[in-house]
Amino acid sequence: MEFIDDEAGGGVPALRTSRLGRRYGRVWGLRDCTLEVPAGAVAALVGPNGAGKTTLLEMIIGLLEPTDGQVSVFGETSRADTAQALARVGYVAQDHPLYRDFTIADMFHLGRTMNPRWDQELAAARMDALSIPLQRKVKSLSGGQRAQVSLTMALAKRAPLLVLDEPVSSLDPVARLEFMRDVMASAAGTDLTFLISSHVVSELERFCDWLIVLAGGRVQLAGPAGDLLAAHQLLTVPRSTADAELPGTAIYRTDNDSPGGQHHTVLVRADPVQLTAQRRPGWQADPVSFEQLVMAYLQRTPRPGPTMKAVTR
């Protein structure tokens, strides 16, 4: 696939937000959000319900206007609700909304008339590969099939950035896996950038190479998944060890250890060199898993965060 934005060069990030914020009345749904996602990345946006994920995604798409800051897609500032901003982002909304009394062919016809770069061949070929007849009515489709039709519409729009909001939360485990595999297959061999939100970490772990952790309306952690994993260690240290004695930054200290245990497990942000230099006898260092990393950052965020679902719905 080729996109207009190819000419912009490899250095322009697919997505950049700077001090992006959005307030609903007196509550901030998202605040001071600065991040970058490089072109071609498959980025996971992880956070609990009400963390501000949908708020962030809707500002990226142009459905929502920021209260503060800016969002740019492939180097161009998105203003809410302009054709240029809308053309740059393909969107798979939560729960995969489609018109119930439309056939799939009707949905694609809608896509064709509402998107100048619509790829009908791609859309038809995908339905063919999934053995879903185009004459089926939307209301007769299973949840997994609806998700596939939604994804197909977003892909056929031929936007360089695809935003998927909780794409698998309404699916059963088998359909979840199939859907994510399908997303990966469509990403392979293209320069498409994906931003996929979820409140379940394990769904995204094996598919994503970029990680953004959002909680309480703020970005807690963002970067390449591999680098982030390498930069964090799980240290098992004596209970008496103060944070100041630890190498790097202590992120989260677990309270639950073995009965009568004299040790704590602490997640620290420290590179291996730092760790080796400051390591003391009796400390045990372990690599951290994707899920442990995300959970540590989520758990250290004060609760309760602002629950935006109640406001946005």
Place this chain on the structure above:
Amino acid sequence: MIWVSWRQHRSQAIGCLALLAALAVYAILVGSSMRTAFGNDALTGCLARSQGTGCPNAVTAFMNEFGSEVNIAFWSVTLIVPGLIGVLVGAPLIARELEYGTWRLAWSQTVPRVRWLTVKLALVTGGLIVLGAAITAVITWYRAPMDQLTGHLQHNIYDFEGLVPTAYILCAFGFAVLAGLLIRRSIPAMIAAFIPWLAIRLVVEFVFRPHFMTPLTVQVNCPPTNACSTGISSVPQATGHIGDWVLGMNRNGFIYQPADRFWPFQFIEAGIFVALTAAALGATIWLLHRRAAWTA
């Protein structure tokens, strides 16, 4: 967008055509026999020559046979039909998208939502104007003989002819589209739009319409042998001219609006309802444009 609008409103369009077809069949069946009877009784010439005073028996016979066609109770109920058409078409236009979450799909394609809305509104409004004009044409044709006896400035006749039926439909439609955006649910939006529509409709009809233009006064001028009256199809009319709309009496005579004010009245009343429609639809477009600033 044109195809999308058509596809989403296709079933409503078919429903409206079915309604129109049923009305046309009824109008042709009853209207034809009414025309035949009117011609047989040679009423046209009599009415033109003498305002009906020369042929009271023929008038009475015609009214006995077809008088129920101007039955006030029936047409009073029918006056809500334009409102029902308007709210049924208008309320789901935005509310259904909000109810089913499909706004996220509709407004994330490469068409800004204001354009999405204006194209839809233009096409649906156009369709409703065609429907209103067609309904009005059918009713006007069907009632043409009767109107020669009654004029068409009276309540329940005026409201189904000329420009106002279409304007009533548009106004209910505009209110319902706006209510759908504000309330976000189709059925409550229909109710919320219909009630003010009906209130305004009745206030305009009974409070403002009699004073659109300054009424005239005429001396009571009845032949002593032939008591005259002011009701629909009474011959002879107390004002001396069929179709005058008598508002009341004072010591100088009857206060009335002359029959030839039909078109000025139609333009004034249609203007009021079209202005209300424009205000409601303008507010809807502005609110949808600003919606990104308040909530997605």
